[in-house]
Amino acid sequence: MVAGESGLGKSTLVNSLFLTDLYKDRKLLNAEERITQTVEITKHTVDIEEKGVKLKLTIVDTPGFGDAVNNTECWKSVADYIDQQFEQYFRDESGLNRKNIQDNRVHCCLYFISPFGHGLRPLDVEFMKALHEKVNIVPVLAKADTLTPNEVKKKKIKIREEIEQYGIKIYQFPDCDSDEDEEFKQQDLELKESIPFAVIGSNTVVEAKGKRVRGRLYPWGIVEVENSAHCDFVKLRNMLVRSHMQDLKDVTRETHYENYRAQCIQSMTR
Numbered sequence: 001m002v003a004g005e006s007g008l009g010k011s012t013l014v015n016s017l018f019l020t021d022l023y024k025d026r027k028l029l030n031a032e033e034r035i036t037q038t039v040e041i042t043k044h045t046v047d048i049e050e051k052g053v054k055l056k057l058t059i060v061d062t063p064g065f066g067d068a069v070n071n072t073e074c075w076k077s078v079a080d081y082i083d084q085q086f087e088q089y090f091r092d093e094s095g096l097n098r099k100n101i102q103d104n105r106v107h108c109c110l111y112f113i114s115p116f117g118h119g120l121r122p123l124d125v126e127f128m129k130a131l132h133e134k135v136n137i138v139p140v141l142a143k144a145d146t147l148t149p150n151e152v153k154k155k156k157i158k159i160r161e162e163i164e165q166y167g168i169k170i171y172q173f174p175d176c177d178s179d180e181d182e183e184f185k186q187q188d189l190e191l192k193e194s195i196p197f198a199v200i201g202s203n204t205v206v207e208a209k210g211k212r213v214r215g216r217l218y219p220w221g222i223v224e225v226e227n228s229a230h231c232d233f234v235k236l237r238n239m240l241v242r243s244h245m246q247d248l249k250d251v252t253r254e255t256h257y258e259n260y261r262a263q264c265i266q267s268m269t270r
């Protein structure tokens with residue numbers, strides 16, 4: 001799931017992430033035009049293949065907040081959506097056909113933080129705190145192409161400090177075992193220090209050094225989405241669909257869903 005303020009590039013990023021045009025049903029000329037403002041929660045399913053393993057992935061795009069005059073409880077519809085998926089699962093689990101449940105629970109929420117603010121905004125804090133007991137939150141720094149490398153670095157540190165300071169419980173990468181090799185530990189550390197992942201989205205293919213790549217063309221140069229010197233896009237995608245997919249599911253099942261279930265049963269017996 002993607003969430004956050006309107007206009008930060010959520011729809012564009014999910015489209016770039018899975019290299020598919022999620023909005024292809026809309027009858028317009030190119031992806032750029034097809035992605036219009038997201039006005040309701042929408043679900044797309046994509047089939048991806050990772051190292052020969054076929055995966056069916058569901059992407060939930062949410063309308064960004066910030067457009068309304070009054071943004072109090074702007075997180076409500078997203079929270080309700082997550083709860084509804086838990087509720088459905090809970091019902092299916094108590095039903096007859098509980099061997100073949102379709103799992104629509106939200107396993108991860110990419111939360112978009114504006115690159116233009118000085119760290120987190122009050123709404124970001126409110127939003128993440130309203131969701132952190134329900135879903136694995138992975139914060140991302142949106143539109144990283146608008147910042148210099150040094151600004152990205154500083155902003156990441158500031159945001160990590162604020163997350164800590166406000167008691168926001170984001171998704172924690174599991175600690176690696178002490179017997180893992182050095183290279184693995186190094187990667188793990190790098191991943192932890194990437195938070196919030198600096199991302200850049202684009203739906204256009206441009207030509208860079210003779211290669212056709214997904215990127216953004218500026219008068220002064222090309223920003224490549226999949227170039228790790230330009231942003232953390234590749235790192236984020238690998239984390240989501242390779243290295244940490246199972247852990248995201250495990251935490252959802254063992255922590256978030258268990259919380260929901262316990263509350264449900266409590267309220268039934270009251």
Ligand code: GDP
Pocket residue numbers: 005006007008009010011012013035036037038064142143144145146199200201202
């Ligand atoms: P959403 O409201 O968060 O879903 O944002 P959209 O994906 O609709 O994008 C809003 C605008 O930002 C569009 O004009 C996009 O082309 C532009 N945009 C999307 N991603 C990026 C990015 O990484 N960098 C920059 N500079 N612009 C972006």
Ligand code: MG
Pocket residue numbers: 010011012036037038061062063064
């Ligand atoms: Mg959108």
